[in-house]
Amino acid sequence: MLGRNGLVLRGGFRFGPDEAAPPGPAGLPARSILLVGQAGGAPWPHFLRWRREQPPDLADPLDDWARQVIGxxxxxxxxxxxxxxxxxxxxxxxxxxxxxxxRPSPLGILMHPRYGLWHAYRGALLFDVEIPVQAPREVIHLCDLCVGKPCLKSCPADAHSGGGFAYQACLDHVRGTAGEACRTTGCLDRNACPHGAAYRYPADEQAFHMAAFMR
Structure with missing residues (x-):
């Protein structure tokens, strides 16, 4: 079901006995979790086919689609x-x-050693029982090896060049006349990252996310 919709399992873990785990299906603290997400733009065509069959006024169609598939x-x-x-x-x-x-990149998005910044988490599965989960292997944080940091130098509004994300500056720029490139092809800082370029989301998917950001 996940693979048929371009989604993949993104790892998991077991909650410790003293952790404040969210409820599992029985209402008691969950014992295990598996994360579900995407690597690159694989889910996008599946979502678009689903979207064409839905009412046009859905507030958060991508969330609705992911909930349906993962549910x-x-x-x-x-x-x-x-x-x-x-x-x-x-x-x-x-x-x-x-x-x-x-670990997070300077943009706040987690940096993946293969997918770069082009991945996302769309949901999770909580279980009442302990399930076999492979421990994560140690990965290289690519941002530590990046000297030029182009992700901090490409935004005309300098949204990521200071201490944290300058949300209002970004929003004002994207909504303005000068923000057309951001609206149509996605965040310039994110696209400037050289890692995971083969998994970069298609332009229409990036435009979809930018439109959601502007709401």
Whole structure:
């Protein structure tokens, strides 16, 4: 089911007995978790086919699609599915770092040794039982090897050049006349990163994400 929709398992781990784990399918603290996500733009054509059959006024269609796909897998395997957009928010980035041994890039996106910045987490499966989970292997953090840091120098609004993400400056630029390139081809800082270029999202997918950012 996941592979047929361009999604992949992104690792997992077992919760310790003293951790504040979210509820599993039985309502008790979950014992294990598997993360589900994408590597590159593989899910995009599957999402577009689904989107054409849905009402045009969906507020968050990509989240809805991912919930439907991952929820069906959860039902098949006796798990509970959760989403990064669920409220209250769940610590997906911390889970991802623990499951895959990744670290954040200067843009805040986790840097993957193969996919670069072109990957995402679309949900997770929570289990009431302990399941076999492979420990993450040690990975090279590519940002440590990057001398030029082009991801900090390509944004006309300098959204990532200071201390943290300058959200309002980015939003104002993207919404303005000078932000057409960002709206149509995606974040210039993200696209400037040389790693994982083969997995770069297609332009229309990047435009979709930028439109969601501007709402």
């Amino acid at each position: 069906a897998v959860a039902a098949e395997f006796g798990a509970r599915s959760v989403s990064p957009s669920d409220r209250p928010y769940l610590p997906f980035q911390q889970w991802a770092m623990r499951a895959e041994g990744l």
